[in-house]
Amino acid sequence: MKAIAMDEQDWRRIATAPDGTETLRRRFPSLMRETRDSLYATLHRIVRNDEDAEDLLQDTYLRALSRLDSYRGEGCPEAWLRRIAVRLALNHLRGRKLRRMLPWPLPRQDGGAPVETEAGAERRPGPDAQARDAQRRRRLDGLLAQHPAKAQAAFALRHLEDRPYTEIAALIGASEATARSLVSRTASRLEREIRERGWSDD
Protein backbone atom coordinates (compact mmCIF):
# COMPACT_ATOMS: atom_id res chain seq x y z
CA MET A 1 0.00 0.00 0.00
CA LYS A 2 1.35 3.38 -0.93
CA ALA A 3 1.79 5.81 1.96
CA ILE A 4 -0.15 9.04 1.61
CA ALA A 5 2.06 12.08 2.18
CA MET A 6 0.73 14.35 4.89
CA ASP A 7 1.16 18.09 4.80
CA GLU A 8 1.46 20.59 7.62
CA GLN A 9 -2.31 21.13 7.84
CA ASP A 10 -2.96 17.40 8.21
CA TRP A 11 -0.50 17.24 11.08
CA ARG A 12 -2.05 20.28 12.72
CA ARG A 13 -5.49 18.70 12.47
CA ILE A 14 -4.20 15.54 14.11
CA ALA A 15 -2.25 17.35 16.81
CA THR A 16 -5.16 19.56 17.83
CA ALA A 17 -7.79 16.82 17.78
CA PRO A 18 -9.04 15.63 21.20
CA ASP A 19 -7.30 12.28 20.77
CA GLY A 20 -4.33 13.86 18.97
CA THR A 21 -1.68 12.58 21.35
CA GLU A 22 -2.93 9.02 21.01
CA THR A 23 -3.01 9.30 17.20
CA LEU A 24 0.54 10.66 17.16
CA ARG A 25 1.63 7.82 19.42
CA ARG A 26 0.14 5.28 17.01
CA ARG A 27 1.89 6.95 14.08
CA PHE A 28 5.17 7.29 15.94
CA PRO A 29 6.87 4.13 14.56
CA SER A 30 6.27 5.18 10.96
CA LEU A 31 7.28 8.75 11.75
CA MET A 32 10.49 7.37 13.20
CA ARG A 33 11.23 5.29 10.12
CA GLU A 34 10.70 8.32 7.89
CA THR A 35 12.89 10.69 9.88
CA ARG A 36 15.65 8.62 11.50
CA ASP A 37 18.19 8.81 8.64
CA SER A 38 17.84 12.54 8.22
CA LEU A 39 17.97 13.24 11.97
CA TYR A 40 20.93 10.92 12.40
CA ALA A 41 22.82 12.80 9.67
CA THR A 42 22.09 16.13 11.35
CA LEU A 43 23.19 14.84 14.74
CA HIS A 44 26.31 13.24 13.31
CA ARG A 45 27.30 16.44 11.56
CA ILE A 46 27.03 18.33 14.82
CA VAL A 47 28.61 15.88 17.28
CA ARG A 48 31.03 14.28 14.73
CA ASN A 49 30.82 10.82 16.29
CA ASP A 50 28.82 7.67 15.37
CA GLU A 51 28.09 6.47 18.87
CA ASP A 52 27.08 9.85 20.28
CA ALA A 53 24.86 10.52 17.26
CA GLU A 54 23.13 7.16 17.78
CA ASP A 55 22.58 7.82 21.49
CA LEU A 56 21.26 11.29 20.78
CA LEU A 57 18.92 9.98 18.08
CA GLN A 58 17.45 7.56 20.60
CA ASP A 59 17.16 10.32 23.20
CA THR A 60 15.45 12.55 20.63
CA TYR A 61 12.69 10.02 20.01
CA LEU A 62 12.31 9.21 23.70
CA ARG A 63 12.05 12.90 24.52
CA ALA A 64 9.52 13.44 21.73
CA LEU A 65 7.48 10.44 22.82
CA SER A 66 7.28 11.71 26.37
CA ARG A 67 6.20 15.14 25.13
CA LEU A 68 3.81 14.27 22.34
CA ASP A 69 1.21 16.57 23.88
CA SER A 70 3.55 19.56 23.39
CA TYR A 71 3.43 19.13 19.59
CA ARG A 72 0.58 21.33 18.43
CA GLY A 73 1.08 20.96 14.69
CA GLU A 74 3.24 24.02 14.21
CA GLY A 75 5.32 22.79 11.29
CA CYS A 76 5.75 19.17 10.25
CA PRO A 77 6.78 16.65 12.91
CA GLU A 78 10.24 16.30 11.36
CA ALA A 79 10.98 19.98 12.05
CA TRP A 80 9.74 19.51 15.62
CA LEU A 81 11.93 16.42 16.04
CA ARG A 82 14.92 18.22 14.50
CA ARG A 83 14.48 21.03 16.99
CA ILE A 84 14.60 18.52 19.86
CA ALA A 85 17.60 16.77 18.30
CA VAL A 86 19.62 19.97 17.86
CA ARG A 87 18.89 21.07 21.44
CA LEU A 88 20.07 17.69 22.72
CA ALA A 89 23.18 17.90 20.53
CA LEU A 90 23.96 21.37 21.90
CA ASN A 91 23.68 20.07 25.45
CA HIS A 92 25.90 17.17 24.52
CA LEU A 93 28.59 19.45 23.08
CA ARG A 94 28.50 21.61 26.20
CA GLY A 95 28.84 18.51 28.36
CA ARG A 96 31.72 17.30 26.21
CA LYS A 97 33.54 20.59 26.68
CA LEU A 98 32.99 20.32 30.43
CA ARG A 99 34.31 16.75 30.46
CA ARG A 100 37.46 17.92 28.69
CA MET A 101 38.04 20.42 31.48
CA LEU A 102 37.93 17.73 34.18
CA PRO A 103 41.35 16.92 35.61
CA TRP A 104 40.77 13.15 35.52
CA PRO A 105 40.47 11.06 32.35
CA LEU A 106 37.11 9.71 31.23
CA PRO A 107 36.58 6.71 28.95
CA ARG A 108 36.53 7.71 25.30
CA GLN A 109 33.44 7.09 23.24
CA ASP A 110 34.80 6.03 19.89
CA GLY A 111 32.32 5.53 17.09
CA GLY A 112 32.01 2.25 15.21
CA ALA A 113 33.08 1.83 11.60
CA PRO A 114 30.66 3.44 9.12
CA VAL A 115 28.77 1.23 6.72
CA GLU A 116 30.46 1.04 3.35
CA THR A 117 28.31 2.09 0.40
CA GLU A 118 28.85 1.23 -3.23
CA ALA A 119 28.94 4.85 -4.28
CA GLY A 120 31.37 5.65 -1.52
CA ALA A 121 33.68 2.81 -2.48
CA GLU A 122 33.86 3.99 -6.10
CA ARG A 123 35.00 7.47 -5.30
CA ARG A 124 37.12 6.43 -2.33
CA PRO A 125 40.76 7.58 -2.59
CA GLY A 126 43.66 5.22 -2.07
CA PRO A 127 44.74 4.08 1.41
CA ASP A 128 47.47 6.75 1.72
CA ALA A 129 45.14 9.55 0.74
CA GLN A 130 42.46 8.16 3.06
CA ALA A 131 44.86 8.12 6.00
CA ARG A 132 46.01 11.63 5.16
CA ASP A 133 42.46 12.93 4.87
CA ALA A 134 41.47 11.18 8.10
CA GLN A 135 44.34 12.92 9.85
CA ARG A 136 43.27 16.29 8.42
CA ARG A 137 39.68 15.63 9.40
CA ARG A 138 40.76 14.95 12.99
CA ARG A 139 42.69 18.21 12.97
CA LEU A 140 39.62 20.11 11.67
CA ASP A 141 37.36 18.31 14.16
CA GLY A 142 39.71 19.44 16.92
CA LEU A 143 39.55 23.03 15.70
CA LEU A 144 35.79 22.86 15.37
CA ALA A 145 35.47 21.50 18.90
CA GLN A 146 37.22 24.62 20.24
CA HIS A 147 34.23 26.74 19.20
CA PRO A 148 31.12 27.23 21.38
CA ALA A 149 28.43 24.57 21.05
CA LYS A 150 26.07 26.87 19.15
CA ALA A 151 28.81 27.82 16.70
CA GLN A 152 29.59 24.16 16.00
CA ALA A 153 25.92 23.36 15.45
CA ALA A 154 25.29 26.44 13.30
CA PHE A 155 28.34 25.68 11.14
CA ALA A 156 27.26 22.04 10.61
CA LEU A 157 23.69 23.02 9.78
CA ARG A 158 24.83 25.61 7.25
CA HIS A 159 27.89 24.10 5.63
CA LEU A 160 27.08 20.40 5.82
CA GLU A 161 23.27 20.52 5.63
CA ASP A 162 22.77 23.71 3.57
CA ARG A 163 19.95 24.90 5.80
CA PRO A 164 18.75 28.52 5.58
CA TYR A 165 19.82 30.91 8.32
CA THR A 166 16.24 31.44 9.51
CA GLU A 167 15.90 27.74 10.22
CA ILE A 168 19.37 27.54 11.81
CA ALA A 169 18.50 30.44 14.09
CA ALA A 170 15.29 28.72 15.20
CA LEU A 171 17.06 25.41 15.73
CA ILE A 172 19.87 26.75 17.89
CA GLY A 173 17.71 29.30 19.69
CA ALA A 174 19.47 32.46 18.48
CA SER A 175 18.74 35.41 16.23
CA GLU A 176 19.42 35.14 12.51
CA ALA A 177 22.23 37.70 12.76
CA THR A 178 23.89 35.68 15.52
CA ALA A 179 23.56 32.50 13.48
CA ARG A 180 25.21 34.21 10.47
CA SER A 181 28.01 35.53 12.61
CA LEU A 182 28.65 32.16 14.27
CA VAL A 183 28.77 30.35 10.92
CA SER A 184 31.00 32.96 9.33
CA ARG A 185 33.56 33.03 12.16
CA THR A 186 33.74 29.25 12.45
CA ALA A 187 34.05 28.72 8.70
CA SER A 188 36.72 31.44 8.37
CA ARG A 189 38.90 29.82 10.97
CA LEU A 190 38.67 26.36 9.39
CA GLU A 191 39.21 27.73 5.86
CA ARG A 192 42.26 29.64 7.05
CA GLU A 193 43.64 26.39 8.44
CA ILE A 194 43.17 24.72 5.05
CA ARG A 195 44.76 27.66 3.23
CA GLU A 196 47.74 27.98 5.56
CA ARG A 197 48.51 24.28 5.44
CA GLY A 198 48.08 24.09 1.67
CA TRP A 199 45.41 21.40 1.89
CA SER A 200 43.34 22.96 -0.88
CA ASP A 201 46.00 22.28 -3.54
CA ASP A 202 45.74 18.49 -3.70
Place this chain on the structure above:
Amino acid sequence: MTERNRLRELLEPEAPRLSQAAAARLATRMEAALAGPTARRAPRWAFVAAPALLALLALAWLRPWQSETPAPEASGYFVMSEEDYLRALADYQASGGSLDSVLTSEDSDDADVVEFDHSNWSDEDWKLFQRELENFQLTDNGGK
Protein backbone atom coordinates in the same frame (compact mmCIF):
# COMPACT_ATOMS: atom_id res chain seq x y z
CA MET B 1 39.11 23.91 -5.44
CA THR B 2 38.01 26.61 -2.99
CA GLU B 3 38.72 26.32 0.71
CA ARG B 4 34.99 26.06 1.34
CA ASN B 5 34.53 23.06 -0.93
CA ARG B 6 37.69 21.45 0.35
CA LEU B 7 36.49 22.02 3.91
CA ARG B 8 33.25 20.22 3.22
CA GLU B 9 35.03 17.41 1.43
CA LEU B 10 37.44 16.95 4.30
CA LEU B 11 34.83 17.14 7.01
CA GLU B 12 32.35 14.92 5.27
CA PRO B 13 33.77 12.63 2.59
CA GLU B 14 30.38 10.90 2.51
CA ALA B 15 27.03 11.56 4.15
CA PRO B 16 26.64 9.98 7.60
CA ARG B 17 24.36 6.96 7.50
CA LEU B 18 22.65 5.15 10.30
CA SER B 19 23.94 1.57 10.24
CA GLN B 20 21.46 -1.30 10.09
CA ALA B 21 22.61 -2.50 13.51
CA ALA B 22 22.03 0.95 14.98
CA ALA B 23 18.60 1.17 13.32
CA ALA B 24 17.69 -2.22 14.81
CA ARG B 25 18.86 -1.11 18.27
CA LEU B 26 16.79 2.04 17.95
CA ALA B 27 13.70 0.11 16.85
CA THR B 28 13.99 -2.28 19.82
CA ARG B 29 14.42 0.55 22.28
CA MET B 30 11.50 2.50 20.88
CA GLU B 31 9.24 -0.57 20.82
CA ALA B 32 9.89 -0.92 24.53
CA ALA B 33 9.25 2.79 25.08
CA LEU B 34 5.98 2.63 23.15
CA ALA B 35 4.90 -0.47 25.05
CA GLY B 36 4.72 1.29 28.38
CA PRO B 37 5.63 4.35 30.36
CA THR B 38 8.14 2.43 32.51
CA ALA B 39 10.49 2.07 29.57
CA ARG B 40 11.49 5.71 29.70
CA ARG B 41 15.04 6.21 30.84
CA ALA B 42 15.43 8.25 33.98
CA PRO B 43 17.67 11.26 33.40
CA ARG B 44 21.10 10.92 35.01
CA TRP B 45 20.68 14.10 37.04
CA ALA B 46 17.67 12.55 38.76
CA PHE B 47 19.94 10.19 40.71
CA VAL B 48 21.55 13.18 42.40
CA ALA B 49 18.62 15.58 42.43
CA ALA B 50 16.03 13.25 43.95
CA PRO B 51 17.94 12.41 47.18
CA ALA B 52 19.03 16.05 47.51
CA LEU B 53 15.44 17.22 47.16
CA LEU B 54 14.25 14.69 49.74
CA ALA B 55 16.94 15.85 52.16
CA LEU B 56 15.90 19.48 51.66
CA LEU B 57 12.24 18.62 52.22
CA ALA B 58 13.15 16.76 55.42
CA LEU B 59 15.16 19.75 56.64
CA ALA B 60 12.31 22.15 55.81
CA TRP B 61 9.86 19.90 57.63
CA LEU B 62 11.95 19.26 60.76
CA ARG B 63 13.67 22.67 61.01
CA PRO B 64 16.33 21.49 63.44
CA TRP B 65 17.70 25.03 63.75
CA GLN B 66 14.41 26.17 65.24
CA SER B 67 14.00 23.41 67.79
CA GLU B 68 13.44 24.66 71.34
CA THR B 69 14.21 22.94 74.61
CA PRO B 70 10.85 22.07 76.20
CA ALA B 71 9.89 24.11 79.25
CA PRO B 72 10.94 22.46 82.55
CA GLU B 73 7.31 22.21 83.58
CA ALA B 74 6.59 20.23 80.42
CA SER B 75 9.26 17.72 81.47
CA GLY B 76 7.72 17.30 84.91
CA TYR B 77 10.16 19.52 86.84
CA PHE B 78 9.15 21.57 89.82
CA VAL B 79 9.69 25.24 89.08
CA MET B 80 9.82 28.21 91.44
CA SER B 81 10.86 31.79 91.02
CA GLU B 82 14.14 33.11 92.39
CA GLU B 83 12.25 35.13 94.97
CA ASP B 84 10.35 32.08 96.21
CA TYR B 85 13.54 30.07 96.28
CA LEU B 86 15.38 32.64 98.39
CA ARG B 87 12.48 32.86 100.81
CA ALA B 88 12.38 29.06 101.14
CA LEU B 89 16.12 29.05 101.68
CA ALA B 90 15.86 31.68 104.41
CA ASP B 91 13.17 29.61 106.17
CA TYR B 92 15.29 26.51 105.83
CA GLN B 93 18.33 28.21 107.33
CA ALA B 94 16.34 29.86 110.11
CA SER B 95 14.86 26.54 111.12
CA GLY B 96 18.29 24.91 111.29
CA GLY B 97 17.77 22.65 108.30
CA SER B 98 14.11 21.61 108.65
CA LEU B 99 12.26 21.03 105.43
CA ASP B 100 8.92 21.27 107.18
CA SER B 101 9.60 24.94 107.90
CA VAL B 102 10.11 25.54 104.22
CA LEU B 103 7.01 23.75 103.10
CA THR B 104 4.61 25.06 105.72
CA SER B 105 4.01 28.64 106.70
CA GLU B 106 2.71 30.19 109.84
CA ASP B 107 1.26 33.11 107.91
CA SER B 108 -0.79 31.15 105.47
CA ASP B 109 -3.11 34.08 104.93
CA ASP B 110 -0.26 36.20 103.62
CA ALA B 111 -0.59 36.46 99.84
CA ASP B 112 3.19 36.63 99.41
CA VAL B 113 3.82 33.32 101.08
CA VAL B 114 4.44 30.53 98.68
CA GLU B 115 2.49 27.35 99.06
CA PHE B 116 4.34 24.53 97.39
CA ASP B 117 2.32 21.74 95.99
CA HIS B 118 4.50 18.83 97.00
CA SER B 119 1.76 16.26 97.18
CA ASN B 120 3.14 14.28 94.27
CA TRP B 121 6.84 14.48 95.22
CA SER B 122 8.73 11.22 95.47
CA ASP B 123 11.49 10.47 97.97
CA GLU B 124 13.96 11.29 95.25
CA ASP B 125 12.34 14.70 94.71
CA TRP B 126 12.68 15.42 98.43
CA LYS B 127 16.33 14.46 98.42
CA LEU B 128 17.05 16.59 95.38
CA PHE B 129 15.29 19.57 96.88
CA GLN B 130 17.16 19.21 100.14
CA ARG B 131 20.47 18.85 98.31
CA GLU B 132 19.74 21.98 96.31
CA LEU B 133 19.07 23.97 99.42
CA GLU B 134 22.20 22.70 101.16
CA ASN B 135 24.40 23.29 98.15
CA PHE B 136 23.07 26.78 97.84
CA GLN B 137 23.79 27.43 101.51
CA LEU B 138 27.34 26.25 101.14
CA THR B 139 27.92 28.44 98.13
CA ASP B 140 26.26 31.37 99.77
CA ASN B 141 28.56 31.03 102.77
CA GLY B 142 31.64 30.97 100.65
CA GLY B 143 31.98 27.21 100.96
CA LYS B 144 32.21 27.20 104.77
